[in-house]
Amino acid sequence: MSKEQELQIAKLTTYLLPLYKKEFPIxxxxxxxxxCTTLIRWFFFQNGLLQKAxxxxxxxHSYRMEVFEKGNHYxxxxIDQLLTGEKDTYKLVRNPYRRAVSSxxxxxxxDKIMKEISPNYHNGLSFKEFLYLVRKMGVSKDRLNSHIAQQYDEGEEVIIKNYVRLENFSTEMKAIENKYRLLDSPILSISNSSHHLSGQMxxxxxxxDVKMSLKPYGRTLPTYESFYDNETKDLVRELFKKDFEKYGYNQTIITI
Incomplete structure (x- = not known):
């Protein structure tokens, strides 16, 4: 294990802990x-913990944070498993255009996130204004809330060797289940979540440029594509350049 790998492991376990279980191969x-919610449900299902969670x-996430990650020496x-390199490493990633709107x-x-990025926010915020606030703060996880910050961690490929795109989640997770002889999970039911907004969009x-206020749920919302004009498209491409490049997403096509 090189010094570079040790430093990268420390960085990758600073802000968010990956999903890990001693008996699990990944x-x-x-x-x-x-x-992430769908992935966590899948992981808990594979380890017989979903119903308990x-x-x-x-x-x-409550069970993950308050119980699972509080387990003995989690x-x-x-860190020990990453140092030995005995388990395969994966990361779930998402198209930056769609993730920016979701964020x-x-x-x-x-309210907590809004106070972090726009303390004087009172009369609504447009997607464009949001992106300019993000640009002002910077997109690294040490500068910005992880719900907004870029997905890519500098140098992560030293440790993370495999990637799953959210857009291909069902197909790629089934391939993982077959490869590692895991349980045949009910992907569709695991993927259903009350906080997913796609059905309302x-x-x-x-x-x-349309200002939106807190608590938009319970009504219809714009489609992902409707948040984009040339300016917002350029902003997202600029802000999340590394996500586009490192994860191989098309920078010119928004409709997916």
Whole structure:
């Protein structure tokens, strides 16, 4: 294990801990607003913990943070396994165009995040204004809330060797299940979540400059594409350049 790898492991376990279990063949890295809830449900299902997690709290992140990650030497176990390199490493990633919109909608519904990025926010915030605030703060995880920050961690490829795109989640996770002889998971039911907004995103038009207020849920929302004009497209491409490049996403096509 090189010094570079040791430093990278320390960095990759600073802000968010990957999904790990001693008996499980994979260590799975993830980022908020990139399908993490679905991934965590899948991981808990594979390890016989999904029902227990749901009984604890239907919001599976509660069980992850308050119980699972509090287990004996959880972080130490991750670091040890990454140092030995005995387990395969994966990361779930998402198209930056869609994730930026998802981050925006999540942010305007979250008082804590809004206070971090726009303390004087009172009369609504447009997607374009949001992107300029992000640009001002910087996109690294040490500068910005992880629900908004770029997915890529500088040098992560030293440790993370495999990637799953959220857009191909069902197909790629089934391939992983077959490769490692894992349980045949109910991907569709695992993927259903009350905080997913895709079903409400039906309004078409020009919404890049439209101010939106807190608590937008319970009504229809613009489609992903409707948040984009040339300026917002350029901003997202600039801000999340490394996500586009490192994960191989097309920078010119928004419709996916």
């Amino acid at each position: 260590i799975f890295f993830w980022t908020p607003r990139s399908g 749901m009984d604890y709290n239907p919001w599976v 972080k130490a176990g991750i 925006f909608l999540a942010s305007i519904d979250n 039906v309004d078409k038009g020009a919404f890049a």
